Amino acid sequence: MATAPLLPVGPTLAWLAPIETLASFNRPTGAWSESDAAWVYRYLCNGCGSPATRKAVQGELLRLAYYMRKHNIPALAELNSDDAAGYRDWLAATKEPIEVSVRPVRRLVNGEFNAQWRPFRSTAPLAGNAIKTALRLISGCLAFLQDDPHCPVQGNPFRRVAKGVEQAKRKITDVDDDLHLYTKALSAQALDALFAYLASDQFRGSEQSRTAKQWLLMLFSQTAVRVETLVTLTTDNLFPDEAQPGKLRLRFRAKHNSRVDQPWSAELNQAFEAYCMAYGFDAKAQALLLWAGIKSLPQPAPVSASSVWAMLRTLGRQTEQWVAEGIGVPGTILNQWTPHDSRQLLALHPHTLRHTWCTHAVNIQQMDLLLAKQHMGHSSVTVTERYVWPVRSGAS
Known part of the structure; x- marks a missing residue:
């Protein structure tokens, strides 16, 4: 198989320079000052709101440049709608081995393009959400x-x-909704099964681990907090409730700097104190992390969002297996269990519980949508509406 053309090295692709050099960049001069690369570099300097966004744009543009070189497209100005559709299909297609890195390889080494770099890390098609992000x-x-x-x-x-990426994504990947369960809410019996498994004799783990996972699950299911926010919350985010003396409220800033102000129930407080007691933390300490993982440390340290995701995924799989075996499972759960519930737990994700809270609050507890919006930290009610799913009952 012929080797796919790689990107050239040199000033014609100035936007391959390291992100940290962007702050001191001036408009390019010389033979390449009016090139596509120069204008893209200028965009990276001025058009992106944060270093993370600049880095993401840089990576996607590098992948596009690879595609253009591979298909003999000389410049950005030469791209047409067919090329855009072809690029989208290329992202969604099974990748050739020559386009795949066996292990992650840096795109740049000392500011120079790395000839060992490849645009993908797997031969599998790119995920639908990744395609959407790249195109946008x-x-x-x-x-x-x-x-x-x-x-x-x-x-x-x-x-x-x-703009039509959702429809395009379905046409490309023939999406089955059940393959993207992280965007759906758990049923009432599936959520109950998670708590019931943690309280059962069949739980696999220590008592410390049981207490910690109960606290983690309660945090997600009762506060609908994003995992990225969860790992940063501390006891300093708890404030006295002025309307109800003796009670607390949880306050923090969500995405788009929206203010979230939620009641902190006695049940949450009790679970947090049990978690702190199990790991030897002082529940009344200042700036104590609300979630510091499951390892006992002299001083609680921040944990990564990926570790939380992995813990929830393991919990979901263990719960599904427990229900499948049927040992000690309450009849109220077994009698209403569906194959859909099993698929949901096998793909459990922190965002699933965000959708779950919003769906149950609006559909079951009849919470006003505007109040749910404030609780979720959304910028618009339209966004909150996307989190409210029909309550499934008896579905297969």
Whole structure:
């Protein structure tokens, strides 16, 4: 099999320079000052709101440059809607071995393009959400470039592809909703099964681990907090409830800097104190992490979001196996259990519990949608509506 063309090295792809050099970048001069690369570099300097976004855009543009070189597309200005659709299909197709890195390889080494770099890490098709992100980043980049009247790039073939990405994603991958269960809410019996498993004699783990996982599950299911926020919350986020003396409220800043203010129930407080007691933490200490993992430490240390995700995934699989074996499972759970519930637990994700809280609060507890929006920390009620799923009953 012929080796796929790789990107060239040199000043013609100035936007391959390390992210940390962007802050001191000035408009390029010389033979390449009006090139696509120069304008893309300018976008990376001025058009992205954060270093993380700049890095993400840089990575996706590098992948697009690889695709353009592979298909003999000379410049961004030469891209058309067919090229955009072809790029989308390429992201969603099974990858050739020559495009896959056996292990993660840095794109840049000392500011130079790494010839060992490949655009993918697996031969499997790129996930639908990853495709959506890639197309939107590229579309945003081209939209910014067009704002300058001197830029040679005209038209944005990725705008239409990115705008209809949900429909395009379904056409590409033939999506089955049950394959994307992290976007769905757990049924009442599935949520009950998680707590019942943790309280059962069949739980696999120490008493410390049981207490910690009960606390973690309660945090997610009763506060609907994002996992990225959860690992940063401390006791300093708990404030006295002015309307109800003796009670507390949980307050923090969510995405888009929206303010979240939630009641902190006696049940949550009791579970937190049990968690602290199990690991020797002082529950009344200042700036004590609300979640410090399951390892006993002299001083609780921050944990990663990925470790929380892995713990929930393991808990979901163990609970599903417990229900399948039927040993000590309450009849109220078994009598209403469906194959869909099993699939949900096998793919349990922190965001599943966010959807679960919102769905149950609005559909079952009849919470006002505006109050649910404030609780979730959303910027719009329209976003909150996407988290409210029909309550499944008797589905297979």
